Structures are given as structure tokens and as C-alpha cells.
Amino acid sequence: VNWALGHRATESSAVCGRCCPQDCAGATAEVFDLVVQLSSALKTKPHAVDFGTVFTDHMLTVEWSVTEGWQAPFIRPFTNLSLHPACSSLHYGIQLFEGFKVYRGDDSRLRLFRPMLNMSRMADSAKRACLPAFDQTELLECIRRLVEVDQDWVPQSDSASLYIRPTFISTEPSLGVKRPGRALLYVILCQAGSYFNSEADAISLWADPKYTRAWKGGTGDCKMGGNYGCSLFAQYEADDYGCQQVLWLYGQDHQITEAGTMNIFLHWINQDGEEELATPPLDGIILPGITRRSILELTRKWGEFKVTERYLTMSQLCCALKQQRVKEMFGSGTACMICPIGRIVYLGENLHIPCRDKQSVTSRLTKELTDIQVGGCPHIC
Numbered sequence: 001v002n003w004a005l006g007h008r009a010t011e012s013s014a015v016c017g018r019c020c021p022q023d024c025a026g027a028t029a030e031v032f033d034l035v036v037q038l039s040s041a042l043k044t045k046p047h048a049v050d051f052g053t054v055f056t057d058h059m060l061t062v063e064w065s066v067t068e069g070w071q072a073p074f075i076r077p078f079t080n081l082s083l084h085p086a087c088s089s090l091h092y093g094i095q096l097f098e099g100f101k102v103y104r105g106d107d108s109r110l111r112l113f114r115p116m117l118n119m120s121r122m123a124d125s126a127k128r129a130c131l132p133a134f135d136q137t138e139l140l141e142c143i144r145r146l147v148e149v150d151q152d153w154v155p156q157s158d159s160a161s162l163y164i165r166p167t168f169i170s171t172e173p174s175l176g177v178k179r180p181g182r183a184l185l186y187v188i189l190c191q192a193g194s195y196f197n198s199e200a201d202a203i204s205l206w207a208d209p210k211y212t213r214a215w216k217g218g219t220g221d222c223k224m225g226g227n228y229g230c231s232l233f234a235q236y237e238a239d240d241y242g243c244q245q246v247l248w249l250y251g252q253d254h255q256i257t258e259a260g261t262m263n264i265f266l267h268w269i270n271q272d273g274e275e276e277l278a279t280p281p282l283d284g285i286i287l288p289g290i291t292r293r294s295i296l297e298l299t300r301k302w303g304e305f306k307v308t309e310r311y312l313t314m315s316q317l318c319c320a321l322k323q324q325r326v327k328e329m330f331g332s333g334t335a336c337m338i339c340p341i342g343r344i345v346y347l348g349e350n351l352h353i354p355c356r357d358k359q360s361v362t363s364r365l366t367k368e369l370t371d372i373q374v375g376g377c378p379h380i381c
Helices: 031-034 088-092 115-128 137-151 225-229 233-242 290-302 314-322 361-375
Strands: 001-003 058-065 074-077 096-098 101-106 110-113 160-168 183-191 201-205 245-250 255-259 263-269 275-279 306-308 326-333 337-345 349-350
Touching: 058 137, 074 137, 088 160, 088 290, 096 115, 096 225, 101 245, 110 137, 110 361, 115 160, 115 290, 137 160, 137 183, 160 337, 201 233, 233 245, 263 290, 263 314, 290 306, 290 326, 290 337, 314 326, 314 337, 326 361, 337 361, 349 361
Parallel strands: 201 245, 201 337, 275 306
Antiparallel strands: 001 110, 058 074, 058 183, 096 160, 101 110, 101 160, 160 183, 245 255, 255 263, 263 275, 263 326, 326 337, 337 349
């Protein structure tokens, strides 16, 4: 579950940390072709920044072509990319990304949270985007080495971390709509504190069925940039209604799907009088979140209430709120981890969601997941 890191690379060559035997398990020989070029001018590290605005000193790049295959991975000083103006990732959105974090524990060791799940999801997205397959273990080992190089950027805090953004783009220099013959896989790192710029304990959501995030047969279950770029217009309309995020609905019955970039959970007493934690199923329009999966596994292990993946509609939520059957509602994701929901604006009505307390599922999950991520608790399962 937690992938601990070794010591820091200090020279321009491949260095393998040996602190944990599992670090290099399964890594192929190509990893040790890794070239490391350290920056000669390190940046000053700010104390507090907005999410995704300040990046570390180095990045990882790996080029691919249909004629030569994968080239040697290269850790290099952080720099701009040079792309052909006809690059098909710019014109047709042939690109994808991933996101996960590295945490520094009280023992000063660095840990990645369930990173192989991110590698697997990235491989699924690549297949859907017609980008080439890659060795997941090998890529993760290269990322581990990048984090070693820039490990001084990882904060000593249980409320902040270092965010890892693997990105995979077509670099095909052609306006033809076709499978790319050239591609670039790169990884950048940035500081990550609080995702939402708000002091509020719970966020507000705007739900309007006129906008749809994803649809059956589409790419809603992949981490592709187009899923996020197309959400901006609705996001700014949500701002006009005094809400921080969009609650995405689907279908004539206004199924609840996701909230902004988060998976959604409802803790309630269901129609059958059962205490239940429910989240929409992975039916092709829901992103298979790593935090989502972890929440399901943890709460099922608790064995205290029913835990289900099933469809939820706004009419069911409204009815449950009127009958005071809702205990809490929250979103989950890598950036925000656990985010309580306090208000939903739906069809002109303000729906107030009960807030969490110290005994709530959101509070317990936040503590348990944080303990796992920083090494206080060894495993999820």
C-alpha cells in the first residue's frame, strides 16, 4: 500500500535506493539506463503556495516513437517543452495524466500511497487514447528516483505533501486524425497544500442537469484533460450561484455522479431503514478514484454499516433530507482526499447537508487515511 523511498541520488547516473527491498522489485533493466542530470541552480522553496503553481527543480521525460520504441528515461532540470505547432495532443486532445502524492512521515521516510493503482489506471487511459503501452513497474521506479532527487521539497507535515503529475501526450507532428507515431511521457512535481481556497469546513455544490461531465461509451472513466477542460464553463456558472464546485448529474432521473473532480459518497439511512455508505458505481462515466477505492475497502473492513456501489438520484437525496435520513455527504480525491459537503443548490433550492463531527465517517476516514499515508498505520488491507 505504502511504497517507501530510499536515499537521495547525488550524481549524474542511475542510483538505486536499497532502504526497502520492495522498492526495486520487478524493475526491468531499462530503468538502469536512466540518465540523471542535476540542476546547477536550485530554487528557493516557498512556505505557502496555491495548489499546482510552484514546481520542483527536476522533471522526468521519456520519448517514444513507433520506429524506435521507448528511449532512455531522463531526469533533467525542470524546463519548458518544445512542441511542433501541429502536435496532435494540442489539436485533438490525445493526452492524459495521473495524480498522486508523496508524504513525509514522522520517521522522515517518504511514502507513496498505492502508486501501482495509479500506474494501472494510467495504462487504461493510454489504451483508450491510442497511446503506446508502457511498463508500469519501470515507470514507477523512475518516478521514485525523481522523488529521491527532489525529496527536499517534500514537507514535514500531515496537511501538506508533494504532488506527482505523470503526463502522457502525443507529439505526432500532423493534422491527420490518427494513432500517434510519436509520444512523450513526462512527470513533474509540485507542492500541495489545501486544494480549496476556503476556510469553510464544508464546500458548496451547484447541481444543474443542463451540463453533463461524461456519458456512457465516452471517456469519463479515464484521466484525460478533455474531461476537465470542458467542465470550466459550468464551474464558473457555479461560482455565480455562490458555489465552489459543480455536482454533475446524468440522465433523466438526475443521477448523482461526481462533484467537481471528486468521487461522491452519501452516508445515510436508506429507504429500507439501513445505515449505508453509498457511492455511484463504476459504469463508464465515473473515474475509478484511488481514494474512492480505499474508502470502500476501509469502511467494509469496519463492518459497522452497509457499504454499496449503487445509483443515487437527486430525488432520493431530497427525500432523505426532508425525512432527516442524511448523516453526511462528502467528496474524495487525491488532491482533496476527503472533502465534506455542506450545501447543494439544486433547481433553485438550497439543500443543507448535515456537517461532520469528530465521530463522523469523514473525520474517521481522514484520520485513518492520513495515518496510512504518513506511515503511522502500515496498510489498508
